[in-house]
Amino acid sequence: MNKAWLVAWITFKDCMRNRALYGIILLGLVLFFVNIIITGMFSWEAGKVAVDMGLSIISFSGLILIFFFSINNISNDIYNRTIYLILSRPVSKAQYILGKYAGLSLIILISSILLGLCAAVSVKLSFISVDGQIPFNFSWSLFFLSILFLTISLLILMALTLFWVSITTHQFTAFLLSLGCYFVGQNMENVKNIILSTKFLAENSLPVKVISCVSWVMPNLAAFDLKTTAAYGLPVNTTALLWVGLYGISYIGVILTLTIFIFQRRELA
């Protein structure tokens, strides 16, 4: 796996020197200043607003990094044939995929950490500026826990994006499919609950069965969204969260193995 690390390292270095990355991070920083300003406008909900906006900004930046930056990076590899540089060496396709995933994920991690710290600072500032109006039960550990789970959900999306790019190689199609996965992942739990609760459709009707199938195949990204928990300081079930974490990691594993399988059968025309 040493070779996968080599690929990861050059991917990482190449991305870190890419000016577009700094644009995205700068966007994140600007949004944090906006967060402080907006929070100042709402004296009765300041704490919750600050926390939620901070977490949303991290998520948003991560999404941009995935949908625009990463897809671009991987597609360019294939279009510009820089992939030849790697695959003409004694590096297997599996090592290439794993290395690429690791390198791009490292970028996401750094973005989460950096923006997470900025979010923490802006949240702290907002607490100070509104006379310490900390939301009932707010805890920093919850805040950072939600950043962790947010990052895991981004890594899941990254794996799916890599999967789609290796199937289609057409940049735009891969983008649409990844975006689709994001929307389905975020909303499918909600949709399922709504449909079942309105009792509009019977439990064993076709649409319900379809949604159940989808909920097995698509990742349930809503399970990783702890924004409300962090913003309201709600109690947390540790065991359940551990299972969710395991769910995320195993899903990434499944997707990556599938990606490797498909990629090995593709020809580099």
Add this chain to the structure above:
Amino acid sequence: MNIKQTGVFLLSFLCFAAVFFASSLEVKKNRKTLGANYSLQINPLPGKIIPFFAGEFKGLMANHILLKIGAFVGSDKKISFDEKEKIRLGLEQALTLDPYFMQTYLLAQALLPWDCHMPEEAIRLLEIPRKHLSWDWRPGYYIGFNYYYFLNNYSKASEIFFETAKIKNSPLLITLLGSRFAIKSKRTKAAIFLLTDMLKDPELNKNNRESISKRITGLKGILLIENGLENYKKTFNVYPPNLDTLIKKDFLKNLPPNPYYKTYLYRQKDGRVFFDKTGYNK
């Protein structure tokens, strides 16, 4: 791919798939039985900001929020304090995004004053559709009702009813209520009238129906006592010192039971009867 590589590949895939399957089951199970904390997700942003994020999809977003609240509430669970706040926020967001949507304000009126015990919030939110739906008498009607029933503010209630009555095609009921609430002596009758009309609403759920019926019973009791008091005043020019006097002097057969307190409370100063100490002490 040789045998060894295929083996490694298959093994890692099966391992991941197994863990995925197991954890997927656990997660699904947990999220079904999880406390309501996890089942109502409302973006914790004040209503004013939300439109910026919705952009051109305000209507969609409003519908989405409404569906979420509806689904959550439909489960008939007891609602905790945090959830009430979330419902209120969600309704505020939905109304800010789409002030014309009748479903939203109907839900607001159904939930906020009754289940969430937030009548002032209900009034505040109902002002939004009232402002926008200048042809719809319902928001005003509900506001007036909330002022009367929950806040015991008769003068404000009558003021709102009068304003609402000006809307074309508004039911006569509203004009009547406006005038009756304005007149002290006719308030109880007006209240009974309003509540009886409320009972006719088929959308009303069981708990609210019982609550209203109870209130009507209580009001009818008050009406009985008030009639006796007025007759006594006409005869003796003063109000009786207490309610027993009323019975002794035969202006009232017997004291009707007060569903809210051990007995009705009576204030001789202005001849008013109350359900409980709150109104009495004002």
Add this chain to the structure above:
Amino acid sequence: MIAISFNNIWKNYKHGFKKVPALSRISFSVKQGEVFGFLGPNGAGKSTSIKLLIDFIRPDSGSITINGLKVGTDKFRHLTGYLPETPCFYENLTGMEHLSFAGKSSGINGALLNKKSLEILEKLNLEKAGSNLVRTYSKGMKQRLGLAIALIHDPEIYILDEPMSGLDPMGRRLIISIILNLREKGKTVFFSSHILNDIEKTCDQIGILNKGKLLYCGTVENMPENNSGMEDAFVSLIEKDDIITNE
């Protein structure tokens, strides 16, 4: 010892529902220590052959071996150095970083890698540009960097797809001298080119491809109609074949 051998290779490309033949019944071999030139007009299938050789694509039928190892089944990349047609690099990395990646992926590390990298960069006139980002490189510099990457791990077999393309006369001369140097060391070089002059100077054997068919495989001297010079012989061979296929 046979370094490279193509055995009855057939390859078709799929364009929508149509199958376009790229290579038909290609068979030839390259001995160890030989310099083999692969020529043909544009679209003849040279690049396809090379991609098959380096296992980027798979043949529809037939097999390819490198030093006896079967391409597609056995690992062979430790034996080969590859230069693609238009080498592309990560624009935000330096030449040295590319070389470092190439060396490490082939098992060369540390001080040895550093020494070798500097040597090769010097050999290819890139020593000053080594620490600059590839974004600043000219086409010729990129071509030379590509060759450096193929050379760094000192493989037995070199597979170069149009190594002279985009180079000025000095650059071409440099590459030729390197190829001849490799031959002296007993290395095998397999390359494709358009430039008949260079082929004449360097190759022991040549293969001529046209429309996916191998028209000739052998020495330059034994080429049919070579009396009037290689270029004329080449052109007439191609034209004759075109007439035959059009009939």
